[in-house]
Amino acid sequence: MRDPRGIIVVTDPTYVDELYIGKNKFFDKADKDKDTYYQWFGDSIFLSRSDQHWHQSRKHLSAAFYKDKMNLLLRTIMSVTNDRVQQWRSTFAQPSQVQDGPGHAEMSLTKEISDMLVDSMLGSVFGMRSVNHTLTLGYYGEMFDVTLGRYMKIIGGRFFSRIYHPLRQLFDMFDRWNLNADEKENWDNLERLRAFVKKMINDRKELLQGGNGQAAQGKFDFLTQLLDDSFFIGAATQTSSVLFTNVLYFLLKNPEAKEKCLNEIKTKLLPHLPPGTDLTKDTTWHQLMLSEETVDSCPYLLQCIYETLRIDSSATVSTALKVTETVEIKDKMIRSDSKILINMQRLHLNPQQWQEPHRFIPDRFNPESPYYLTPAVQR
Numbered sequence: 001m002r003d004p005r006g007i008i009v010v011t012d013p014t015y016v017d018e019l020y021i022g023k024n025k026f027f028d029k030a031d032k033d034k035d036t037y038y039q040w041f042g043d044s045i046f047l048s049r050s051d052q053h054w055h056q057s058r059k060h061l062s063a064a065f066y067k068d069k070m071n072l073l074l075r076t077i078m079s080v081t082n083d084r085v086q087q088w089r090s091t092f093a094q095p096s097q098v099q100d101g102p103g104h105a106e107m108s109l110t111k112e113i114s115d116m117l118v119d120s121m122l123g124s125v126f127g128m129r130s131v132n133h134t135l136t137l138g139y140y141g142e143m144f145d146v147t148l149g150r151y152m153k154i155i156g157g158r159f160f161s162r163i164y165h166p167l168r169q170l171f172d173m174f175d176r177w178n179l180n181a182d183e184k185e186n187w188d189n190l191e192r193l194r195a196f197v198k199k200m201i202n203d204r205k206e207l208l209q210g211g212n213g214q215a216a217q218g219k220f221d222f223l224t225q226l227l228d229d230s231f232f233i234g235a236a237t238q239t240s241s242v243l244f245t246n247v248l249y250f251l252l253k254n255p256e257a258k259e260k261c262l263n264e265i266k267t268k269l270l271p272h273l274p275p276g277t278d279l280t281k282d283t284t285w286h287q288l289m290l291s292e293e294t295v296d297s298c299p300y301l302l303q304c305i306y307e308t309l310r311i312d313s314s315a316t317v318s319t320a321l322k323v324t325e326t327v328e329i330k331d332k333m334i335r336s337d338s339k340i341l342i343n344m345q346r347l348h349l350n351p352q353q354w355q356e357p358h359r360f361i362p363d364r365f366n367p368e369s370p371y372y373l374t375p376a377v378q379r
């Protein structure tokens, strides 16, 4: 990101701690980012000011994730995932006989995983199961029907190209306008997605209201809060789909780590099931994964996920922030109205923090490993 007025890029973890833990009420999204992202997300929690409304929205959201609700959401997510895995097994796991037909051994991981996560979200929030929703996408002058996961990936990518257009990097006046037919086309795509989500919310609300027109108590806040905010579906699904595909990539590139994960699942997780249990059934996974005994049974797998997030994060830089009043961050005085950007990628590869930062070493998240320490032998 360029900024003609200059921008402070934070790459030291101690400054990030102080910013987010002690001083977060002194910053908001920078105006330029607010303007450009507003077109996509509208009145989102992501863009709202650090005021009372901001505080209340976040409080409502955290209150929505109580234990029973989480269990219900997780059950749905496991069932949707299991459906997908069974689908992949029958479509992709057979020896290839026919090109592009059933049994063709190639799959687009990004598309499949993105679709699976969108399905999980639709399943857990709207109660829709195993529906392959499609939407009509305008793609450089042509129209295609594509799955929702794919739809979001494509329009997201095109939206970022819009943000990083050189004219917008240099001048603010273009932030709210479409510069050409491609941008207008993606804008129409976005409108179609919004209309689709709006319709799902309204259908769901009607269903919850029941025949007598009375709102179902307690269910609305959560739904409205979450889904009227068009940032949420993208934030929840696209970041996670990048993480999933990256984890698979790093495990394939590091066969030792992959073996260790498989071994952990075979020796520590699966033995909790009675012999002969059917692994294709949803109930098997509900029983296995929601049991307190198995919660921490695969620490190495978790370390591989952390290491993937470190080495190739789904989000590499933050959006730009604006300091709302002059504030002291550790030993530095930051003037009111300065802009700040957190460079997560740089933090994650900082050679003062991580030994051999460019190598995939899941053990750096294991407190018993020498890699757990910084190069200066600290933690």
Ligand code: HEM
Pocket (backbone or CB within 6 Å): 045, 046, 047, 058, 232, 235, 236, 237, 239, 240, 243, 313, 314, 315, 317, 318, 319, 320
């Ligand atoms: C690997 C997964 C994820 C990563 C790496 C990730 C990363 C991030 C980052 C870096 C931000 C700050 C963006 C900025 O201000 O510039 C953010 C904000 C946010 N994310 Fe995620 N995210 C992930 C998953 C999710 C999921 C699953 C959800 C929802 C269920 C979610 C909801 C949000 C929300 C609501 C915000 C805005 C928070 C606020 O401003 O108060 N994210 N995420």
